[in-house]
Amino acid sequence: HDVKTGEMIVLADGEAIAQYMARWLTEQALAKTDGPFVVALSGGSTPKRLYEILGSADFATRFPWDRTQLFFGDERFVPATDPASNYTMTRTALLSHISIPPANVHPMPTEGDPAAAAARYQAELQAVYGADTLQPGRPLFDVVMLGLGDNGHTASLFPRQPVLQERRLWVSTCVPDDAPHTRLTLTYPAIHSSRHVVFMLAGAGKREAFAKVRAGDPAEPASHITTEGELVWLLDKAAAAV
Template sequence: MTDVAEGREWILPDAQAVARRVAEFLFERARAKPGDAPYVIALSGGSTPKRLYEILAAAPFATEFPWSRLELFFGDERFVPPDSADSNYNMVNRALLSHVPVPSERVHRMPAEGDPAQAARSYQRELRAVYGSDALQPGRPLFDVVLLGLGENGHTASLFPGTAVLEERTAWVSTCTPHDAPHRRLTLTYPAIHSSAYVLFLVTGAGKAEVLGKVRARDPAQPSSHITTEGELVWVLDEAAAGKSDAEKRDG
């Protein structure tokens, strides 16, 4: 098991470089996966992931990525219409999906209508159908890659401080109503994220340096401190988030 303190670091100059390095990584892992096996990714919202999706939607990835093998899920979603400016699906669709040939049946939008608890159960059924089992099995990850961000309050996906979802140890998908952010949400849970070959945290900007330090020190008050994976965890940081000074940057 790999946790946040044990994860390795990639430190890049800026957010654009972070996004490009992750695009290259996703492409490398897709090409390395044998046969016609599906390549299952949990997508994240946020500004740096949006840059990533825009890079994937352009040359050379747009024509060379094995899009037909993808199974795209979402790490979380606000309970808003899919065309809302606050919808993660809407952002991903505009930045990526509308530009590349991912089969529509392989894009698994989190339902954000009706009863939230029923929506969570429905999404879990979709995950189980792709996984081929009702129970997560060690050594057989649910996800090839989970993409995560890091909020200044220590949240990731929609695992927010002080919410009941942090105690969920059975369901793969649950609901969350944050105390300090708008909208009820659906989110992957800790057990679902743990069942991954890779977890990549994309963290950029000086405003994230303080919380990043707390999470890497396993501060229990930070929800992101409790992320684990049965595979490998990688912190993909820009220099500002990593806390590198101007002098350190000049020295390389």
């Protein structure tokens, strides 16, 4: 599926999106019994409320954290102590409230050479996947969560950057020309190898970018996201313009 044909679920606001996603993710995790539940978390500000809900007592105890593997879809190449770190946001909102084996949490490395760090992260994904090449019909991720930036970027797939041409590597660097920080990001082929891709969008600020991507505007990096599984847009009314 792709961004044009994916299902659209329109909810009242960002809070409703977070509540819906928390329930849905828990159902998916509980239903996955033949192997680990493998998730790529998104960064940015939108998923923070979802992470808080998943970290609340009700979800923290019901969610099968011990057989969940948490990866990140992208990261700013900054120390984990930097407020811009997606890992730090996730640790504060979620990880510090749940009981998950440390080996199941996979922050993107942000030290040394960025390309070498990307290669190390790919190796970490390959270890969980159990193979070095992606096989159709055998998705790497159960769920890839994505956001959308106003320049059409998703994960750290930024406009005009060489990473948009990457067809082989699973993880790559990206140096945006219109945003701070070098990034590490999952590539299109890694995101494609998924059972579900879920975009979460809240607020009128997302309306224009969403309309372009939904129409398939090729200049928007998010327009080229595909999955061998299901693609879902979780939107609030403001973002969907309804």
